[in-house]
Amino acid sequence: TQLLEQSPQFLSIQEGENLTVYCNSSSVFSSLQWYRQEPGEGPVLLVTVVTGGEVKKLKRLTFQFGDARKDSSLHITAAQPGDTGLYLCAGAGQGAQKLVFGQGTRLTINP
Amino acid sequence: GAVVSQHPSWVICKSGTSVKIECRSLDFQATTMFWYRQFPKQSLMLMATSNEGSKATYEQGVEKDKFLINHASLTLSTLTVTSAHPEDSSFYICSATPWITEAFFGQGTRLTVV
Numbered sequence: 001t002q003l004l005e006q007s008p009q010f011l012s013i014q015e016g017e018n019l020t021v022y023c024n025s026s027s028v029f030s031s032l033q034w035y036r037q038e039p040g041e042g043p044v045l046l047v048t049v050v051t052g053g054e055v056k057k058l059k060r061l062t063f064q065f066g067d068a069r070k071d072s073s074l075h076i077t078a079a080q081p082g083d084t085g086l087y088l089c090a091g092a093g094q095g096a097q098k099l100v101f102g103q104g105t106r107l108t109i110n111p
Numbered sequence: 112g113a114v115v116s117q118h119p120s121w122v123i124c125k126s127g128t129s130v131k132i133e134c135r136s137l138d139f140q141a142t143t144m145f146w147y148r149q150f151p152k153q154s155l156m157l158m159a160t161s162n163e164g165s166k167a168t169y170e171q172g173v174e175k176d177k178f179l180i181n182h183a184s185l186t187l188s189t190l191t192v193t194s195a196h197p198e199d200s201s202f203y204i205c206s207a208t209p210w211i212t213e214a215f216f217g218q219g220t221r222l223t224v225v
Contacts, residue, residue: 006154031213033214035216040219041219042115042117042206042216042217042218044216045213097143097208097214098157098160101157102154
C-alpha cells in the first residue's frame with residue numbers, strides 16, 4: 001500500500017515569513033499533485049510534478065519533486081494571510097487514476 | 112482546467128431518510144470518478160471508485176449498502192446515503208480525472224443528519 005507522509009500537519013506563522021511543507025513516501029509515484037482547500041469547498045489543483053528533480057514555481061510558491069520521485073516539497077516565500085488554507089499532496093501510482101493523499105497541512109498566516 | 116460540478120452544496124435531512132448527491136464532469140467524459148469523505152480538519156478519505164457501466168469499488172470499511180453509487184453515464188455519478196444517521200454527517204467530495212496525472216474536485220456537499 002502506498003502512503004504519503006505529509007508534514008507538518010499544522011503550521012501557524014506570521015505574515016512575511018517563509019515556510020516549507022514536505023510530502024514523503026517509500027513508494028515511487030508517476031506524478032504528484034499539490035492542492036489547496038478552503039473551508040467548505042473542494043480542493044483546487046495548484047500544480048502537478050511529473051519528472052524527478054522537477055521544480056515548478058507559481059508566484060511565491062515553489063514546488064519540487066524529488067529525484068527518485070518519492071517525495072515532494074512546497075515552499076512559500078513571504079507568506080500572506082491569503083495563503084491560509086489546507087494544503088494537500090497527492091500521488092498517482094504508475095498507470096493509476098486513484099490518488100493517495102497525504103494527511104494535509106493546515107496553514108494559518110497571521111497578519 | 113477541467114470542471115467538476117457537485118450538487119447540492121449542502122443538505123439537511125432527517126435521520127432515517129436517504130440523500131442523493133450528484134457529481135458531474137462538465138467539459139470532459141469520466142469513466143471513473145471518486146468519492147471521498149472528509150472529517151473536520153482532516154484530509155480526504157477515499158470511500159469508493161465509481162466506474163461507468165459497472166459496479167463501484169469500495170474501500171475497506173465502507174458499507175456498500177449504506178453508500179450506494181451509480182455511474183450511469185460518462186458525465187454523472189451519484190452517491191446515495193441510505194437510511195442516514197447523525198454519524199453520517201460529514202463533508203462529501205467527488206473527483207474525476209480527465210487525464211491520469213491530475214484530479215479535479217467538485218465543490219463538496221455538507222451533509223447534516225438531524
